[in-house]
Amino acid sequence: MSPSSRPRHSFQTDDPALVPIARKVEVGERLSFDDGLALYRSGDILAVGWMANFVREKMHGNIAYFNVNRHINPTNVCVASCRLCAFGRKKDAPGTYTMALEEAWETAAKGLTEAVTEFHIVGGLHPDLPFEYFMDLVRGLKTRYPKVHIKAFTMVEVAFLAKRGKMTIPAALQRMKAAGVDSCPGGGAEIFADRVRHIICDHKIDGGEWLETAAMAHRAGLRSNATMLYGHIENDEDRVDHLLKLRAVQDGTGGFQTFIPLAFHPDNTALAHLPKSTGMMDIKQIAVSRLMLDNFPHIKSYWQMVTPKMAQISLRFGADDIDGTVIEEKIYHDAGATTPQGMRRTDLVRLITEAGREPFERDTMYRAVTRSEDSFTVAV
Numbered sequence: 001m002s003p004s005s006r007p008r009h010s011f012q013t014d015d016p017a018l019v020p021i022a023r024k025v026e027v028g029e030r031l032s033f034d035d036g037l038a039l040y041r042s043g044d045i046l047a048v049g050w051m052a053n054f055v056r057e058k059m060h061g062n063i064a065y066f067n068v069n070r071h072i073n074p075t076n077v078c079v080a081s082c083r084l085c086a087f088g089r090k091k092d093a094p095g096t097y098t099m100a101l102e103e104a105w106e107t108a109a110k111g112l113t114e115a116v117t118e119f120h121i122v123g124g125l126h127p128d129l130p131f132e133y134f135m136d137l138v139r140g141l142k143t144r145y146p147k148v149h150i151k152a153f154t155m156v157e158v159a160f161l162a163k164r165g166k167m168t169i170p171a172a173l174q175r176m177k178a179a180g181v182d183s184c185p186g187g188g189a190e191i192f193a194d195r196v197r198h199i200i201c202d203h204k205i206d207g208g209e210w211l212e213t214a215a216m217a218h219r220a221g222l223r224s225n226a227t228m229l230y231g232h233i234e235n236d237e238d239r240v241d242h243l244l245k246l247r248a249v250q251d252g253t254g255g256f257q258t259f260i261p262l263a264f265h266p267d268n269t270a271l272a273h274l275p276k277s278t279g280m281m282d283i284k285q286i287a288v289s290r291l292m293l294d295n296f297p298h299i300k301s302y303w304q305m306v307t308p309k310m311a312q313i314s315l316r317f318g319a320d321d322i323d324g325t326v327i328e329e330k331i332y333h334d335a336g337a338t339t340p341q342g343m344r345r346t347d348l349v350r351l352i353t354e355a356g357r358e359p360f361e362r363d364t365m366y367r368a369v370t371r372s373e374d375s376f377t378v379a380v
C-alpha cells in the first residue's frame, strides 16, 4: 500500500497545549514563538512527531533523500577558540595540519572511486593562508572534477576570508563563485542568541552577521544550508529564536535549501563536562524544526551526529534527508563522535528502505542522480 493510500490515523494527544497547534498544522498555518515553546516543552513526542510527519509527507510523500559526497577539511588551524570545538587548533599547537593543494586534490580524487557528486569543504580560520589558496583549491577541483558540485565555506569562513582578502563580503562571494563554488554549507550558525554565543563561540561572527552573510550569499546566487547546534547551554527560547530568525531570512531570500540540527558532541571541547544529547532531544529537534521552518524545503537528520539508527527513525519524525556517504569526516570525530567516518551507498539505501521510505539519490540541488558503478548523470 502506498503511503498516500494508507489510512492515516487521526491526531491524538494527552497534552492540551498541542491541540491548537495541531489545528494550525493541519490547515498549514504558520506557528508562533509560543507554539515553538509548547512543542519543545511537550512530553508527547508521538503527537509532536505525528504533526511533523504530516508536514513532511505533504511536502515529500514517501521519498527520503541521500547523496554520495566526500568531505575535505583543508586545515584545522584556527584563530578562533570556540569552546564548542574539538577540531580547531592554534597555529603552533600539536596536531595541526594544513593540506598542500596537491594533497587536497588527491583527497578529492579518492572520493571518485565512489563517484561522488559533491565535495563538502569546510575548515579552520587559518591566520596566514591567503584568500588565493582557497580559490586555487576550488579552481583546481573544478578543473579536475568538473561534474562534481562544490559546496564550500560556511558563513563564518566567507566573512573571515573576505577580511583576509581585504574585500567586501559580496566581492568575496563573487570571487568564490568565479573560482567554482556552487553553494555554501550551513555550519557556524550554532545558536544565534548573544548570551549563548558569548560563551560557546565568542571569537567568530555574531548571529546577526551570520544571517546577513547568508542573505548576501543568496543574493549572489548561491544557495546555502543552515544549522543549529543544540544540546549544550541553550534553552528552549534560544532554540525557537534561532529557528524564527532563519525563517525570517528565508522569507526574504528563499535561498536556504536544507536545515540541519546538529547535536553537540562535548568530548575534547572546553565544554566536556556537559552531557551528550539524548535520543528524545535528537528526535524532538528534528520534529520541531520541520514544524517551525515552514519555508525550508528540507530537514536533514545528519547520521554522523545522531547515529544512523536515530537518523533512520527521524525519517518518521519530520526528516526527509539523512545526508550522504560523507567519507572521512574529521570535525565531529575530534569531538568524540563514535559513528563511522563514512558509509557506503548501499548502507544508506538500506537504512531508508527499512524505515519504509523510498530512497532517492540526489545531487546537492536535490536533482535525481542516475548512476552506474563509477559514474553518474544528473537530471537537469
Ligand code: SF4
Pocket: 078, 079, 080, 081, 082, 084, 085, 086, 087, 088, 089, 123, 124, 125, 156, 201, 204
Ligand atoms: S568552530 Fe570553527 S571557528 Fe570555532 S574554533 Fe572550531 S574551526 Fe575554528
